[in-house]
Amino acid sequence: MRRVVLAPLAAAALICLDPGHGTPPAIGAQTEPIGPGSHVTKIKDGGGTAGEAAVNLAIAKRTRTLLLHAGYRVAMTRTGPTFRYGNGGNIARAQFCNVRHAALMLRLHADGAVNPRAHGISTLYPAFRRGWTDDIYAQSLRAARLVQRSLVRATGAADLGLVPRSDLTGFNWANVPAILVEAGFLTNPTERVRLESSAYQERVARGLVAGVEAYVRPGRRLMRSAVRRPSSWTRLRRSSTSGAGSARSTGVSAASNSSRSSTIVRDSASLRRSSSARGSSRGSGGPSTTGALRRVTTSR
Numbered sequence: 001m002r003r004v005v006l007a008p009l010a011a012a013a014l015i016c017l018d019p020g021h022g023t024p025p026a027i028g029a030q031t032e033p034i035g036p037g038s039h040v041t042k043i044k045d046g047g048g049t050a051g052e053a054a055v056n057l058a059i060a061k062r063t064r065t066l067l068l069h070a071g072y073r074v075a076m077t078r079t080g081p082t083f084r085y086g087n088g089g090n091i092a093r094a095q096f097c098n099v100r101h102a103a104l105m106l107r108l109h110a111d112g113a114v115n116p117r118a119h120g121i122s123t124l125y126p127a128f129r130r131g132w133t134d135d136i137y138a139q140s141l142r143a144a145r146l147v148q149r150s151l152v153r154a155t156g157a158a159d160l161g162l163v164p165r166s167d168l169t170g171f172n173w174a175n176v177p178a179i180l181v182e183a184g185f186l187t188n189p190t191e192r193v194r195l196e197s198s199a200y201q202e203r204v205a206r207g208l209v210a211g212v213e214a215y216v217r218p219g220r221r222l223m224r225s226a227v228r229r230p231s232s233w234t235r236l237r238r239s240s241t242s243g244a245g246s247a248r249s250t251g252v253s254a255a256s257n258s259s260r261s262s263t264i265v266r267d268s269a270s271l272r273r274s275s276s277a278r279g280s281s282r283g284s285g286g287p288s289t290t291g292a293l294r295r296v297t298t299s300r
């Protein structure tokens with residue numbers, strides 16, 4: 001029955017935009033494991049470079065407008081100054097995109113450096129790690145290449161290339177292809193002026209959308225995977241109820257900004273329970289269990 005409900009709604013690829021930062025400081029200081037089953041923890045959000053949260057959001061909103069015009073569905077992890085989904089960390093950002101079966105998680109940031117002359121654009125992608133990113137590695141790298149190329153072309157900014165990252169919580173918990181764009185250096189006076197101008201933000205947004213269009217057509221990719229998936233979803237939901245997952249996430253604010261996907265959101269509430277169970281499965285499950293779970297939840 002699930003497939004009957006999903007198919008007509010999931011006709012267009014969904015791009016999950018994740019404007020970085022905006023976490024309330026008390027929550028940002030909390031720690032979380034950098035990957036499923038990991039004993040390494042990191043803070044949820046250090047706040048980023050001064051002024052970054054607002055720049056990230058401005059670029060995200062322009063990107064959303066262009067993507068919608070191009071025929072994509074779009075969900076944003078935040079549409080205002082504050083990020084509030086789930087428990088407010090990077091695991092929550094990944095899960096926000098996972099439960100929507102995004103064709104791409106596009107994380108938007110701006111850089112900072114001690115050297116004020118540092119400038120240019122780079123794109124981060126998940127380093128390969130079995131059980132964590134093996135299922136999203138190839139597509140993430142492909143997306144990173146295409147988006148970085150389009151961004152440099154659209155902005156004329158210096159090309160700082162691609163950077164594999166093994167330590168980013170938001171990558172390691174993602175079950176959908178994920179990349180993170182550093183759109184320029186706010187610590188460089190010239191680049192800061194540009195990044196805070198609407199004209200340049202629009203150029204960045206155009207570059208992002210051109211990259212997304214090269215990566216995935218807005219067409220019916222998700223519909224096919226949704227139709228093929230019901231049996232594994234049933235298995236997943238059954239197994240998840242045995243986990244000690246304590247999802248405090250409500251997803252209320254998140255659901256409201258995902259266009260045309262209210263039914264999907266309701267459906268994914270059951271999946272969210274299972275994804276958070278991965279975090280608490282260290283004692284019982286371990287890496288192999290979480291790896292299997294990840295593969296099941298992957299929407300490619």
Ligand SMILES: [Zn+2]
Pocket residue numbers: 020021048049052109110
């Ligand atoms: Zn940042």
